[in-house]
Amino acid sequence: MKAEAWIFIICTIFLVIVTPSYWLATDNSRTGGDWTGTAALTMTGLLTLMVSVYLGFHARTMAPRPEDRKDAEIADGAGELGFFPPYSWWPLWCGATLAVCVLGVVFGWWLFIIGAVFGAIALSGWIFEYYRGVHAH
Structure with a gap:
């Protein structure tokens, strides 16, 4: 450091x-x-x-x-570097629902509420993706 x-x-x-x-x-x-x-x-x-x-x-x-x-030699830095998550579709859906929320502020609060509901679902999916499915551990 x-x-x-x-x-x-x-x-x-x-x-x-x-x-x-x-x-x-x-x-x-x-x-x-x-x-x-x-x-x-x-x-x-x-x-x-x-x-x-x-x-x-x-x-x-x-x-x-x-x-x-x-x-130090280059080999001194060899070994496990940490955990890197595999591919995930959840960040795409979180970004899309954020875009809907921003558009909801422009066009109407009803669209913001819809985006917030879907955003909560997408964020929950992203948080809990390692608890179920293929990547569960």
Whole structure:
């Protein structure tokens, strides 16, 4: 995690340098700078700082990974990487019902309610897909 922490630290340093530069570059005598862009860059800098602090603390407490060691071989990273779910149709139906809900806000609340009902069914199917059927365990 040290490499990931350094990536976010570099992004934080970049944003700390760019934010006041942006504010000064957009400054004119009437408005006093672009507050929207400056606020967005400030919040982005704070978010990258938060992630870099989190990754830095966890890098200290974790056992070193092969990616963090300079003397590591490619074979050191071999082994089981984790559980990867097989194909699933449920995300498609969840996305489709979300689209129906958004269209329901535009066209009428009755369509939103229909989308929400089907969305609850689709989300339940996605959550419980490993409890029944072919992929049950």
